[in-house]
Amino acid sequence: MTAYLITGAKxxxxxxxxxxxxxxxxxxxxxxxxxxxxxxxxxxTGLIALPGLVDLHTHLREPGRxxxxxxxxxxxxxxxxxxxxxxxxANTDPCxxxxxxxxxxxxxxxxxxxxxxxxxxxxxxxxQGTQLAELGAMADSAARVRVFSDDGDCVWDAALMRRALxxxxxxxxxxxxHAQEPRLTKGAQMNEGALSGVLGLTGWPSVAEESIIARDIxxxxxxxxxxxxxxxxxxxxxxxxxxxxxxxxxVTAEVTPHHLLLTEDLAASYNPVYKVNPPLRTKADxxxxxEGLADGTIDIVATDHAPHPVEDKDCEWSAAxxxxxxxxxxxxxxxxxxxxTGLMTWADLADRMSYRPAAIGQIxxxxxxxxxxxxxxxxxxxxxxxxxxxxxxxxxxxxNTPFEGMTLPGRVVATFLRGTPTVLDGLAVLExxxxx
Amino acid sequence: MRHLLSAGDLSRDDAHLILDTAEEMRxxxxxxxxxxxxxxxxxxxxxxxxxxxxxxxxxxxxxxRLSADVINFSAKGSSVSxxxxxxxxxxxxxxxxxxxxxxxxxSSGAPHLLATxxxxxxxxxxxxxxxHEHPTQALLDxxxxxxxxxxLEGRRITIVGDVLHSRVARSNVxxxxxxxxxxxxxxxxxxxxxxxxxxxxxxSYDLDATLPKSDAVMMLRVQRERMGEAFFPSAREYTRRYxxxxxxxxxxxDEAIVLHPGPMNRGMEISAEVAxxxxxxxxxxxxxxxxxxxAVLYLLLSGTNETTNEExxx
Amino acid sequence: MNPAPTTHESPDSHAAPRTVLDxxxxxxxxxxxxxxxxxxxxxxxxxxxxGIPTRGVGxxxxxxxxxxxxxxxxxxxxxxxxxxxxxxxxxxxxRALEHTDIPPGGIDGKVVVLVDDVxxxxxxxxxxxxxxxxxxxxxxxxxxxxxxxxxxxxxIRADYVxxxxxxxxxxxxxxxxxxxxxADAVVIADKPARKPGDKSGTPTAGSTAPTGVKA
Numbered sequence: 001m002t003a004y005l006i007t008g009a010k011x012x013x014x015x016x017x018x019x020x021x022x023x024x025x026x027x028x029x030x031x032x033x034x035x036x037x038x039x040x041x042x043x044x045t046g047l048i049a050l051p052g053l054v055d056l057h058t059h060l061r062e063p064g065r066x067x068x069x070x071x072x073x074x075x076x077x078x079x080x081x082x083x084x085x086x087x088x089x090a091n092t093d094p095c096x097x098x099x100x101x102x103x104x105x106x107x108x109x110x111x112x113x114x115x116x117x118x119x120x121x122x123x124x125x126x127x128q129g130t131q132l133a134e135l136g137a138m139a140d141s142a143a144r145v146r147v148f149s150d151d152g153d154c155v156w157d158a159a160l161m162r163r164a165l166x167x168x169x170x171x172x173x174x175x176x177x178h179a180q181e182p183r184l185t186k187g188a189q190m191n192e193g194a195l196s197g198v199l200g201l202t203g204w205p206s207v208a209e210e211s212i213i214a215r216d217i218x219x220x221x222x223x224x225x226x227x228x229x230x231x232x233x234x235x236x237x238x239x240x241x242x243x244x245x246x247x248x249x250x251v252t253a254e255v256t257p258h259h260l261l262l263t264e265d266l267a268a269s270y271n272p273v274y275k276v277n278p279p280l281r282t283k284a285d286x287x288x289x290x291e292g293l294a295d296g297t298i299d300i301v302a303t304d305h306a307p308h309p310v311e312d313k314d315c316e317w318s319a320a321x322x323x324x325x326x327x328x329x330x331x332x333x334x335x336x337x338x339x340x341t342g343l344m345t346w347a348d349l350a351d352r353m354s355y356r357p358a359a360i361g362q363i364x365x366x367x368x369x370x371x372x373x374x375x376x377x378x379x380x381x382x383x384x385x386x387x388x389x390x391x392x393x394x395x396x397x398x399x400n401t402p403f404e405g406m407t408l409p410g411r412v413v414a415t416f417l418r419g420t421p422t423v424l425d426g427l428a429v430l431e432x433x434x435x436x
Numbered sequence: 437m438r439h440l441l442s443a444g445d446l447s448r449d450d451a452h453l454i455l456d457t458a459e460e461m462r463x464x465x466x467x468x469x470x471x472x473x474x475x476x477x478x479x480x481x482x483x484x485x486x487x488x489x490x491x492x493x494x495x496x497x498x499x500x501r502l503s504a505d506v507i508n509f510s511a512k513g514s515s516v517s518x519x520x521x522x523x524x525x526x527x528x529x530x531x532x533x534x535x536x537x538x539x540x541x542x543s544s545g546a547p548h549l550l551a552t553x554x555x556x557x558x559x560x561x562x563x564x565x566x567x568h569e570h571p572t573q574a575l576l577d578x579x580x581x582x583x584x585x586x587x588l589e590g591r592r593i594t595i596v597g598d599v600l601h602s603r604v605a606r607s608n609v610x611x612x613x614x615x616x617x618x619x620x621x622x623x624x625x626x627x628x629x630x631x632x633x634x635x636x637x638x639x640s641y642d643l644d645a646t647l648p649k650s651d652a653v654m655m656l657r658v659q660r661e662r663m664g665e666a667f668f669p670s671a672r673e674y675t676r677r678y679x680x681x682x683x684x685x686x687x688x689x690d691e692a693i694v695l696h697p698g699p700m701n702r703g704m705e706i707s708a709e710v711a712x713x714x715x716x717x718x719x720x721x722x723x724x725x726x727x728x729x730x731a732v733l734y735l736l737l738s739g740t741n742e743t744t745n746e747e748x749x750x
Numbered sequence: 751m752n753p754a755p756t757t758h759e760s761p762d763s764h765a766a767p768r769t770v771l772d773x774x775x776x777x778x779x780x781x782x783x784x785x786x787x788x789x790x791x792x793x794x795x796x797x798x799x800x801g802i803p804t805r806g807v808g809x810x811x812x813x814x815x816x817x818x819x820x821x822x823x824x825x826x827x828x829x830x831x832x833x834x835x836x837x838x839x840x841x842x843x844x845r846a847l848e849h850t851d852i853p854p855g856g857i858d859g860k861v862v863v864l865v866d867d868v869x870x871x872x873x874x875x876x877x878x879x880x881x882x883x884x885x886x887x888x889x890x891x892x893x894x895x896x897x898x899x900x901x902x903x904x905x906i907r908a909d910y911v912x913x914x915x916x917x918x919x920x921x922x923x924x925x926x927x928x929x930x931x932x933a934d935a936v937v938i939a940d941k942p943a944r945k946p947g948d949k950s951g952t953p954t955a956g957s958t959a960p961t962g963v964k965a
């Protein structure tokens with residue numbers, strides 16, 4: 001295995017130093033390091049070294065929608081975005097509601113070599129919201145599932161949600177809730193407000209998210225389990241989670257990059273690339289989730305990377321699929337909306353996009369500080385770079401990025417997974433699959 | 437003006453031009469030959485993804501009176517029902533050389549997409565999209581009101597009913613306010629959008645308080661199915677609170693008129709006596725619809741595309 | 751809306767504007783035309799005057815008044831918009847329609863006298879003849895113009911002419927009437943700087959630039 005010496009990188013939260021990678025680990029961090037023969041040197045002057053990013057919310061689409069994304073292409077996009085680990089959402093076809101399906105996804109991830117894949121199990125059978133899936137079997141499987149979610153649909157039945165929270169206590173699982181009261185969002189197309197009324201698009205009111213979050217926080221307080229809120233998107237949700245945390249209640253929450261940057265006004269174009277669930281909200285909501293992420297109310301950024309084939313977006317708004325790609329742009333969007341605005345530091349970013357998501361997902365090899373003796377999962381970022389988002393350049397199979405044409409800061413120069421480069425010079429390493 | 441997608445896109449001058457042109461078009465009805473050569477050699481496609489015989493035949497009559505070739509393309513019995521996408525349908529129309537596409541679609545924004553996607557070059561006329569807009573209906577309503585009331589500047593116009601789901605209401609509020617009218621929408625709170633701060637109109641929940649201050653009142657169709665979604669308790673209660681019957685009509689000022697975009701639910705939002713009364717201009721609205729659509733098609737399609745692109749008509 | 755004066759312009763001339771007919775010239779010409787119409791048709795009985803907007807309508811009204819002064823009664827007078835019958839309708843931006851007003855008695859069996867301000871290529875009159883055909887079947891159609899400036903492109907000629915005015919294609923002829931303008935006058939000028947949307951460079955491309963079309 002080739003050793004790598006990364007020279008002159010700014011270690012996030014620390015000093016400028018060299019990093020020596022060998023045998024899948026960070027061997028040393030410092031200056032004037034002794035490196036073995038045949039060590040490849042990477043000049044990282046001006047770059048920031050971050051722990052490999054961890055995405056708690058990715059849709060890899062395989063099995064079932066390999067026309068939109070596969071585990072291979074999705075993890076490749078993840079690596080290009082600086083990620084070394086992704087959690088694969090359960091809404092595949094077949095649904096990841098049994099040990100067999102989660103093990104299949106887990107195995108495909110191991111074969112891809114671009115990023116570690118941790119399957120998320122469905123909470124209910126077929127994500128139908130009526131009967132608990134075999135959560136224990138998934139937890140005990142080779143995939144070692146700890147995060148469960150019906151994402152795409154809400155576990156709306158309060159009794160079922162209570163039981164799910166209770167049941168996963170046996171193996172320390174966490175229920176990641178897609179907070180959307182279904183009766184309040186029937187046929188919903190965009191954020192409910194002044195604009196939805198004008199555009200004639202059925203509204204998705206904030207209260208449909210907030211009421212479920214409030215309910216679930218109280219349910220979780222009652223049973224003492226682990227609750228995680230997916231893609232929190234409204235000012236009210238931030239206030240509810242903040243109040244809960246202030247009272248000492250257990251809850252974690254995520255926000256997506258697109259909810260940190262984009263607003264509902266984009267829907268006025270009727271371009272379905274801006275159709276997403278939960279919908280883009282208002283400027284006030286964007287400000288609130290930024291503030292929440294900065295002060296720790298919102299624990300992490302998760303992409304909700306939702307690839308769709310062209311035909312599912314090249315159509316009228318109401319017929320289009322919900323979702324946006326996000327793995328390759330997440331870091332840039334967070335830098336743009338949180339760091340360049342002075343709301344967060346790079347150390348905060350490492351916390352929100354690596355340490356904390358790894359902790360919530362309970363994966364030990366990721367989300368560790370860049371220190372000798374830890375797995376060599378890291379990414380090098382050029383914070384001074386500027387790039388314009390061109391969908392055709394995406395390494396994902398899909399092109400539905402809402403950031404097309406935007407110029408964003410920051411560029412991932414290299415990513416290492418257990419000491420093996422998955423990205424060099426900003427490009428996915430071709431032998432990624434073979435490198436394993 | 438290249439397309440007509442939203443009544444909100446029309447300036448006051450644009451709107452007056454269309455209304456004035458429609459006046460000339462309407463006089464055609466009195467002539468022995470009810471046909472003009474203006475769109476000879478042009479092809480107008482009526483692209484209807486939703487059933488609406490009334491609107492389709494109105495556009496069809498308008499296009500034919502201007503000597504255009506008319507192709508009716510309706511979702512039923514066509515490839516659309518077999519799952520063909522809007523894009524492929526548009527590409528087909530482009531290949532056939534459609535100069536104008538009159539689009540009716542159940543999805544809000546579909547005509548907007550047709551106009552901006554680059555799939556076709558023709559002018560797009562929104563003939564009703566989802567719960568968004570129906571600009572030619574608003575134009576014919578304004579035209580009808582103008583014929584009875586004169587200038588709409590300062591006129592008090594009341595729109596009653598299911599504003600939340602009504603494309604007619606949206607287009608009328610935008611157009612009538614552009615024309616200087618004072619518009620009030622009246623509905624139960626459940627049938628109004630939750631936030632109407634950006635709407636250029638007043639809102640009220642009380643029809644009886646509004647009628648005496650109305651120069652024209654427009655009753656919107658209310659679908660009984662809304663009852664099932666708890667928008668109102670029962671048809672009877674809706675009629676009692678928001679239906680227009682002869683007793684309510686008596687509160688209107690002497691010269692006030694009653695409009696309805698059709699099709700009517702007699703006995704629901706409007707009583708038969710009101711619909712058939714002398715104040716009712718509902719049949720006239722249908723006649724005026726053809727003149728308005730002639731005016732719109734003439735102004736959009738009679739000139740060269742390139743030039744109309746650069747500068748609005750007149 | 752007060753329409754711009756009708757212009758019949760040509761490119762690349764630099765002569766100073768000059769008035770070729772003043773108010774009294776116009777008045778005399780119209781009086782003569784009124785008499786000629788009565789003479790030719792043996793009285794006012796069969797005559798219907800149809801002015802072509804914009805200035806043809808004003809001229810038709812003046813001729814009607816002169817006929818009334820002679821005959822002691824008014825002849826039916828209206829206006830005929832030919833916009834939708836023009837042969838260049840698809841070649842230019844869409845134009846606002848002018849008002850068409852057919853007198854109550856209609857035109858069947860009548861002698862329709864079309865009235866226009868300037869006769870140039872003849873294309874406007876051809877359009878007017880088509881428009882008349884869709885309205886009824888007159889016994890005859892005659893043409894009265896204030897100015898005939900030549901350069902015909904169609905086999906059309908006027909029955910009543912106020913003034914034959916030999917012009918160069920690079921000149922423009924403008925008719926001013928007090929109904930629309932400050933004073934009565936017919937002016938010849940060189941072509942001014944081209945305005946956007948104004949393509950009346952040659953008689954073929956809209957010799958009689960339509961009135962009321964904003965540039």
